[in-house]
Amino acid sequence: MAEITLIEGLRQAMDEELGRDERVFIVGEDVGPRGGVFRATLGLFDKYGPQRVIDSPLAELSIVGVGIGAALYGLRPICEIQFADFIHPAFNQIVSEAAKMCYRSNGDWTVPLVIRAPYGGGIGGGLYHSQSLEAFFTHVPGLKVVIPSNPHDAKGLLKAAVRDPNPVIFLEPKKGYRLIRGEVPEGGDLLVPIGPARISRPGADLSVFAYGMMHHYVLQAAEIVAAEGIQAEVIDLRTLLPIDRAAILSSVRKTGKALIVHEDNRTGGYGAEIAAILSDDAFTDLDAPVRRLAGPDVPAVPFSHPMQDWFMPNTEKIAAAIRELAAF
Amino acid sequence: MPLQPPPLLDLYRLMLLARRLDERAWVLHRQGKIAFHISGIGQEAAQVGAAFALQRGKDWFAPYYRDLALMLALGLTPLEFVLGLMGKQGEPSSGARQMPSHWSLRRANVVSHSSPVATQAPHAAGLGLAIKLRGGDAVVLTTIGEGSTSQGEWYEAVNWAATHKLPVIFLVENNVYAISVRQNQQMAVEHVAEKAVGLGLPGVIVDGLDPVASYHAVGEAAERARRGDGPTIIEAKVARMTPHSSDDDDRSYRPRDEVEAMKARDPLALYRQRLLTEKVLSEAQDAGLQDEVKGVIEAAVAQAEAAPYPPAEDAAHPVYVEDVRRG
Numbered sequence: 001m002a003e004i005t006l007i008e009g010l011r012q013a014m015d016e017e018l019g020r021d022e023r024v025f026i027v028g029e030d031v032g033p034r035g036g037v038f039r040a041t042l043g044l045f046d047k048y049g050p051q052r053v054i055d056s057p058l059a060e061l062s063i064v065g066v067g068i069g070a071a072l073y074g075l076r077p078i079c080e081i082q083f084a085d086f087i088h089p090a091f092n093q094i095v096s097e098a099a100k101m102c103y104r105s106n107g108d109w110t111v112p113l114v115i116r117a118p119y120g121g122g123i124g125g126g127l128y129h130s131q132s133l134e135a136f137f138t139h140v141p142g143l144k145v146v147i148p149s150n151p152h153d154a155k156g157l158l159k160a161a162v163r164d165p166n167p168v169i170f171l172e173p174k175k176g177y178r179l180i181r182g183e184v185p186e187g188g189d190l191l192v193p194i195g196p197a198r199i200s201r202p203g204a205d206l207s208v209f210a211y212g213m214m215h216h217y218v219l220q221a222a223e224i225v226a227a228e229g230i231q232a233e234v235i236d237l238r239t240l241l242p243i244d245r246a247a248i249l250s251s252v253r254k255t256g257k258a259l260i261v262h263e264d265n266r267t268g269g270y271g272a273e274i275a276a277i278l279s280d281d282a283f284t285d286l287d288a289p290v291r292r293l294a295g296p297d298v299p300a301v302p303f304s305h306p307m308q309d310w311f312m313p314n315t316e317k318i319a320a321a322i323r324e325l326a327a328f
Numbered sequence: 329m330p331l332q333p334p335p336l337l338d339l340y341r342l343m344l345l346a347r348r349l350d351e352r353a354w355v356l357h358r359q360g361k362i363a364f365h366i367s368g369i370g371q372e373a374a375q376v377g378a379a380f381a382l383q384r385g386k387d388w389f390a391p392y393y394r395d396l397a398l399m400l401a402l403g404l405t406p407l408e409f410v411l412g413l414m415g416k417q418g419e420p421s422s423g424a425r426q427m428p429s430h431w432s433l434r435r436a437n438v439v440s441h442s443s444p445v446a447t448q449a450p451h452a453a454g455l456g457l458a459i460k461l462r463g464g465d466a467v468v469l470t471t472i473g474e475g476s477t478s479q480g481e482w483y484e485a486v487n488w489a490a491t492h493k494l495p496v497i498f499l500v501e502n503n504v505y506a507i508s509v510r511q512n513q514q515m516a517v518e519h520v521a522e523k524a525v526g527l528g529l530p531g532v533i534v535d536g537l538d539p540v541a542s543y544h545a546v547g548e549a550a551e552r553a554r555r556g557d558g559p560t561i562i563e564a565k566v567a568r569m570t571p572h573s574s575d576d577d578d579r580s581y582r583p584r585d586e587v588e589a590m591k592a593r594d595p596l597a598l599y600r601q602r603l604l605t606e607k608v609l610s611e612a613q614d615a616g617l618q619d620e621v622k623g624v625i626e627a628a629v630a631q632a633e634a635a636p637y638p639p640a641e642d643a644a645h646p647v648y649v650e651d652v653r654r655g
Contacts, residue, residue: 093450
């Protein structure tokens, strides 16, 4: 086992998939000799050449649209959107085209495509380098939506996404790119299946659901409240679409309480769907109202630090929410 | 390989079939037997010429909704088209999920398109990129109306193809109207082909009422693409001889004398007259073709009317590849 960063996990995944399958290629802005603005593709241009690691024009809709065309031909594109905030020009291609292709052609045409996009705030990026926008895509049947929280899953899920025959929106917690380190097996062919959530910390008193960067903070908060005698069970959702209903219900049937944490804003956010699942199928198991700790309903994360900190959920806010729910 | 002389009679037969089938769709709509039709009448020559200039079975196609004649030339059967009009089981583009004339035909390398216009253009560039990455000399034809060239998706696709020298032909079927909006409210250039200047590729204007002219223009663009010299924009000046769709009435926005003048230049009639004059086609031969086409369409309509609708539960799949059912 070697300890690596989350972004190193992503880079290893792409390196291995490029090496394994000649249909795989990377396309995006600055992904070539520059290695991506975050260095996710560093070294891959030199190793695989300009036919496999392609610098695109500065135009997101065609990064995705051209990727879709190549996928229709049978290739396996990995499209990089430089910041998730810039994905909106490609929304039509993702939602009208990639997501609906299999259904609208009755399975004749499919889009085995991965769209990688760094998301999330807390990095001083202001309104347009901080957004979380998973809820736009988890509303769309035909897409899969994946958010890893650690290097192991980043590598294993990205490799699985490249091999998945459907379009996968792969959102990466950019604040955790180098902050989050973890052990990843060396060698072998690490695959983490798309779909199942994971209990990352067992506990009996309440369930906390999170993903990506927030999962990292939830684990820290769970450690803090454990010292106070509160045993929080932490579930790393990992795949948001399709949703792992069984894992969500199973945990809450055990603990009777649920807190959902995400930095995407609250209204219509992913937490609302989890709350609805619990209301539908775990109503009699609940001992407290389902709680959500989410980004506030303002348009996006402000730049200046005090305002950014006001926006972002963090370890302290999560610990407070856990205490409050535990005391209910 | 130099372009062969065009198969003049095949072009005619396909134009005739497309026209009569399209006319029959309007009748079916008037009869209340179908809910919607979007027409390609007046655009058949450009489409059929393009289809015959390419290598069917090898080349790729990302068409748009007025391309009935193109699709018939690529092997869509009249029965398959009428099944689509009626939303019946066995319709090959979408299993009757999509509205009529939203083409897809896997066996002919025709990829599926949607209703938001110009979305197919980036797919064509992507297909071209894939062909270039994987080797081979196939080309991609993508079609579009002139109004849809206002979309960013079209510009981005052409820019991609030009920058990366991709084997793509962007055929613009300019029928002057985008529903009710005339071309001069759509763009400042007189010819769509002029847009090529700013994007760094050749732009060619062709008489889209003449299938032979279309055949040669597309054939030359295909040769260029197969050589690795990149994409071409071809603007075919065609005619929209009907309202936008069965839900449109063009009398509020379109001068009647313009419509009458256009009908006097009906591409099917012009081409028929040319073949008769050049003695490629005889009156007797023509009568035989007309009868044959009529019979094919009657049989297709009867068969489609007798065909079942898809079961309601087909609507539940296939959302993901894992759900695809093969029956």
